Amino acid sequence: TQLLEQSPQFLSIQEGENLTVYCNSSSVFSSLQWYRQEPGEGPVLLVTVVTGGEVKKLKRLTFQFGDARKDSSLHITAAQPGDTGLYLCAGAGGGADGLTFGKGTHLIIQP
Amino acid sequence: GAVVSQHPSRVICKSGTSVKIECRSLDFQATTMFWYRQFPKQSLMLMATSNEGSKATYEQGVEKDKFLINHASLTLSTLTVTSAHPEDSSFYICSASRLSSGNTIYFGEGSWLTVV
Numbered sequence: 001t002q003l004l005e006q007s008p009q010f011l012s013i014q015e016g017e018n019l020t021v022y023c024n025s026s027s028v029f030s031s032l033q034w035y036r037q038e039p040g041e042g043p044v045l046l047v048t049v050v051t052g053g054e055v056k057k058l059k060r061l062t063f064q065f066g067d068a069r070k071d072s073s074l075h076i077t078a079a080q081p082g083d084t085g086l087y088l089c090a091g092a093g094g095g096a097d098g099l100t101f102g103k104g105t106h107l108i109i110q111p
Numbered sequence: 112g113a114v115v116s117q118h119p120s121r122v123i124c125k126s127g128t129s130v131k132i133e134c135r136s137l138d139f140q141a142t143t144m145f146w147y148r149q150f151p152k153q154s155l156m157l158m159a160t161s162n163e164g165s166k167a168t169y170e171q172g173v174e175k176d177k178f179l180i181n182h183a184s185l186t187l188s189t190l191t192v193t194s195a196h197p198e199d200s201s202f203y204i205c206s207a208s209r210l211s212s213g214n215t216i217y218f219g220e221g222s223w224l225t226v227v
Binding site: 006045092 | 115117143145152153154155157160202204206215216217218219220221223
């Protein structure tokens with residue numbers, strides 16, 4: 001069974017601060033996806049990283065895939081209240097059809 | 112816009128009745144769809160993998176006779192919660208794999224089920 005350890009599980013910071021969310025596994029994934037979910041809604045795809053060492057930027061969000069494709073990070077610069085939500089990392093591949101999800105990071109950005 | 116749609120978004124049913132949730136891929140064919148359950152403030156828990164034209168594959172601990180999955184076409188999968196109990200109340204989410212987007216998985220909007 002593949003496991004994806006996501007940390008931190010809860011984070012509450014002030015507007016304007018920076019933060020990093022981590023996803024780590026002992027398994028190799030063919031790709032890793034990051035989602036953001038708001039209460040009562042389905043997860044929305046933010047980015048997919050495929051290549052080891054890959055870095056993708058989405059405005060103030062920077063996503064990195066580890067060289068060995070076992071870990072990933074999401075860094076948010078100058079967090080805004082609108083960034084509040086549940087962030088999920090999910091790994092694909094390794095013989096499974098679906099995604100292996102981390103437990104999620106509940107992020108609260110206080111004005 | 113949404114590429115995977117779920118219906119209904121909210122449903123209330125009485126204990127002992129059955130309720131069906133639909134998951135549709137809107138502009139692509141999905142040979143594989145996935146059903147998840149999510150409890151408040153928790154991550155998604157995979158319930159089953161739905162394969163078009165064949166039986167669904169259920170995760171350990173998920174009762175296949177209670178959570179009936181039908182994937183009769185390449186754009187529609189349904190989850191039927193049979194003989195619903197209050198403990199079945201939850202947020203149910205489906206997803207589908209889009210080959211043209213490099214097997215990227217897109218999620219539906221989710222369905223809130225409340226069993227009273």
